[in-house]
Amino acid sequence: MPTFESRHGLDSRAGTTLFLKRWLRRPFAMGAVIPSGRLLAEEMARATVEALEGRPGHVVELGAGTGEVTKALLAAGIPPTSLALVERDPELAAFLRRHFTEPQVIEGDAARLPRLLAEHGTAPIAAVVSSLPLLSLPTDIVNGIVNGVFDALPRGAALIQFTYGPTPPVPRTLRQGLRLVGSRGRRIWRNVPPAVVWTFRRPAAA
Numbered sequence: 439m440p441t442f443e444s445r446h447g448l449d450s451r452a453g454t455t456l457f458l459k460r461w462l463r464r465p466f467a468m469g470a471v472i473p474s475g476r477l478l479a480e481e482m483a484r485a486t487v488e489a490l491e492g493r494p495g496h497v498v499e500l501g502a503g504t505g506e507v508t509k510a511l512l513a514a515g516i517p518p519t520s521l522a523l524v525e526r527d528p529e530l531a532a533f534l535r536r537h538f539t540e541p542q543v544i545e546g547d548a549a550r551l552p553r554l555l556a557e558h559g560t561a562p563i564a565a566v567v568s569s570l571p572l573l574s575l576p577t578d579i580v581n582g583i584v585n586g587v588f589d590a591l592p593r594g595a596a597l598i599q600f601t602y603g604p605t606p607p608v609p610r611t612l613r614q615g616l617r618l619v620g621s622r623g624r625r626i627w628r629n630v631p632p633a634v635v636w637t638f639r640r641p642a643a644a
């Protein structure tokens with residue numbers, strides 16, 4: 439039976455090699471040595487579908503890298519034309535464009551998210567899925583990214599973010615300032631390193 443990779447002309451080894459190459463160049467921006475494993479990517483996609491609750495609009499993926507989470511989102515039934523991939527690294531953005539023809543690939547900095555989405559006419563937004571290495575980014579950049587995400591999302595819509603750490607990936611001061619409610623998924627032990635998927639929302643009535 440053909441795999442998702444063979445049907446979409448994807449070569450995982452080429453993706454892993456490129457990922458490692460980019461990590462050697464910018465370790466803090468990459469946040470991991472190798473792409474997310476299949477089980478973590480599937481858990482991100484499952485949490486996204488659950489969080490959508492049928493809400494119409496685009497799913498925006500931040501830090502799409504070599505597309506491991508992208509593949510899982512597509513396999514979980516997110517329509518490719520409703521998927522927008524934001525990636526700052528030009529080589530990775532070019533890789534995504536070559537391998538995913540239907541989703542919109544936006545090369546740019548997630549810290550400028552509302553502006554990037556407006557420039558590309560990407561609206562409305564139903565959910566944001568992030569693999570950004572929030573733990574290894576400076577506080578002011580994390581503040582800019584998370585505030586931008588919740589400026590772009592309507593109330594009640596979710597940010598899905600994984601972390602390797604024991605605490606929520608969105609810092610407490612930001613959670614309190616934005617009145618975010620976070621829910622923690624189970625730890626995916628069979629990922630290198632093991633990771634947890636969190637879902638954050640600003641409740642509709644907050």
Ligand SMILES: C[S@@+](CC[C@H](N)C(=O)[O-])C[C@H]1O[C@@H](n2cnc3c(N)ncnc32)[C@H](O)[C@@H]1O
Binds near residue numbers: 525
């Ligand atoms: C941990 S990797 C995740 C890649 C992929 N989603 C995965 O799970 O395998 C983080 C990705 O975020 C990208 N990135 C880091 N900072 C970014 C920013 N400010 N804006 C957009 N992308 C960024 C990196 O280039 C890298 O591709």
